[in-house]
Every structure is written in structure tokens, then in C-alpha cells.
């Protein structure tokens with residue numbers, strides 16, 4: 517992840533889609549308010565939510581529900597934000613050493629059949 521703003525973008529995206537955050541110990545952290553305001557910026561409640569997690573010291577130990585990377589990995593290690601070829605969601609991808617298509621842990625279990633022909 518290039519920087520904190522990318523990380524926040526990734527978190528916001530998935531919270532907006534209804535996922536929660538999970539701590540290393542399995543504690544679930546939910547956010548039920550609007551993530552974005554009417555202009556598409558982060559809402560104030562969302563900014564406060566992130567700020568509170570940062571202040572608690574908990575933030576970097578959290579994961580997006582279903583993903584395998586703690587935020588500390590994403591911000592410190594060499595990850596980029598790319599898009600999954602299947603679900604087209606932003607996913608963290610190691611910059612170096614990629615030996616195949618990026619692993620996506622966030623693909624929906626049930627992909628809605630939207631193919632029209």
C-alpha cells in the first residue's frame with residue numbers, strides 16, 4: 517500500500533459494502549453509519565471512527581473481515597492496491613514476488629449471476 521490514504525480507501529470501500537473489521541483476537545468492530553458523504557468524501561463519522569481506532573493503538577492490528585492482511589502489513593510492507601480480476605474489488609497485492617494472479621480473499625462467496633445474453 518503506497519500510503520495511509522490508499523489504506524483508508526481500501527477500508528472505506530469494504531465497510532461501505534457491509535464488511536466489518538476484525539482484530540487479531542477475533543473481536544469484531546462494526547461501523548453502521550454512512551462511510552461517504554453526499555459529495556463522495558469520507559463522512560465525518562467515518563473519519564472519527566478511523567481516528568478513534570488510531571488513537572486506541574488497535575488500528576494496525578486490524579483486518580478487513582475476510583482478508584488475510586493486517587493493516588500494519590499493508591502500510592509497512594510492499595503492497596499495492598490492485599483490482600481483483602474476478603470480483604473487481606480493490607485488493608492488496610504484494611509488489612514483489614508475484615508468481616501468479618493476485619490472490620483475492622474477498623471475492624463474494626456467491627457471485628450473483630449478472631450475465632445477460
Ligand SMILES: [Zn+2]
Pocket residue numbers: 600601602603604605620621622623624
Ligand atoms: Zn476477488
